[in-house]
Amino acid sequence: MTKRLCIHGLAGLLASVAVPASAADTITVASWGGTYQEAQTKAFFDPAAKELGITIKQDTTNGLDDVRLQVTGNAVKWDITELGADECARGSKEGLFEKLDYNVIDKSGINPKLVHDDWVGIDYTSVVLIYRTDVFGDKGPKTWADFWNVEKFPGRRALSGSQATETLSVAALAKGTPIDKVYPVDIDGALQSVDKVKGHIDAWWTSGAQAMQLVKDGEVDMASIWNGRAGTLKKQGAPVSFSFDQAVLTADCMVIPKGSKNKDLAMKALAKFVSPDLQANLPLYVDNGPANEKAFETGKIPKERIKDINSSPENVKKQVLQDPEFWRDNLVEATEKFNNLIQQ
């Protein structure tokens, strides 16, 4: 209690010295929580708050349904929230977000596919193929065709069961679709591809933590996994290997929920978040690459770090960029079909 008071007092003192803070100078930003949000705090939220002289409060989100609940219930408590890019595309269609002002937000350097009227890309996660080196040495499965090849690479396998979009993308790659032809996804073809391997899948993971645990504990020998989780496993010393070859690059985005009370301030903060300067901070703390490719020109990111970042110009070429607008239109149908297929 005393400690908390002390910190409060200190913060109050600092605030009163720097900028007179009032309620109008406070915005609330929601993201996915955990180490990811801690990294975003250091990279985006704290520097932006300092530069704008505002207070950024934080919350965590479960995704689009949280935003929908707040907007349709007229109880918007967030001024900015992060979402998956396909959620942004869907929410946009439902009219859940405020229009963004690109006179305030500088969109140069961001892939035009992630720049829209009411949402903008913030960073990238890659879906990579990970395998255990204690099982395969360095001769593990390198492509999704290898992952599907159960004779050449016997072993236990896990794929995402909750992210049909990602599993269908890798399934399309597995049947030999070149990376620039995966989108628009031939859904029925991808489902047939999943059908071929489903008998050999020992777990369909439903969360990043679960994917990590399956690989870490040797419950499976190979899996699809988010690169942040894969990088953490490697740092923890797990015997694993992965690369960005044939990975699926999925973007996250940020939006201002419709009815935000601090819309203008949120716009300014969002402009900071996507600016090359703050974007370049992100890979210093976490494995998610910046959405703004100008971040790589700031000189902030060390050279040897750039090759490990999924959205570096070099690595982007090796990957499939997941198309949010394709999934906006096909998600429900594809997910239902996918569920029918994988459920025993």
Add this chain to the structure above:
Amino acid sequence: MSVGSASLGQAVRPDGVLNADVLRADARRQALGLLALLSPGLFLVFAVIVVPIGWLFWLSLFDETGQLSPANYARFFEQASYIKTFATTFKVAFVVTGACVLFGYPLAYMLSQLPRRAASICLIFVILPFWTSVLVRTYAWLVILQRKGLINNWLIDLGVIGQPLPLANNFAGVVIGMTHIMLPFLVLPLYASMKTIDQDCLRAGMNLGASPAATFRQIFFPLSLPGLASGVVIVFVLCLGFFVTPALMGGGKVIMWAMRMEQATSLYSNWGAGAALGVVLLAVTLALLGLFQRLLGARATGVWSRR
């Protein structure tokens, strides 16, 4: 209020008022008083249970464009996976309830026969897991059961098995994890009802020449049925709506109804999709409760009235 020696209907108080009328008015006043006392509770139940459930049902009738439509319910028949999920949910609930009865009945019986102090110590061990979060317990089971988990490692080191047993990330894992979590819900009501069984009945049975086995079968077991019935109902209903353990222990292959609800709320832009799943689960659960009441309840009360 003294009734006096005269017959009830005719009793006349010194002031000339019929005693029966006074009694009736008194009873009415009491009933009203009780109702008044109950009304905050009733209001709460209405506000936090009846209204939201009604709202849930209302929401389930609208499709994504906001039109009245049976689409949310039609989906269950159009997509085979919903029927599979439904079947899986009941299969898990049946197997887990069965396992709980199998393990829980002997445990409760033992507890009920122990001296009071020993029983209360053992009861602590039954209740103890309640104090740990379901999530933590489920992860603990994962550590124990998975391919390179404790059990498989021991069995392989001892040379009992050559290949690890598939204990986690499948149906078996879900059943083991859920049985552990559900067991106290069966044991506690069962133990409570077993404690109320009059030991004199058992002694009387044996006194009349029944063997211990016959005493158990003919006297103790029937008398324990009401407690067993309530335990079974609690466990079964809790199983139907269970989320955490199947999500973590099922390896994505054991999809239960609650997991589909979570998915439906994020997949569809209308709340109705998830609401319809909730309505179906609620309706089926209520129907089952009614069925249990008829089958087990009637039998159990039958036992009591025969006594």
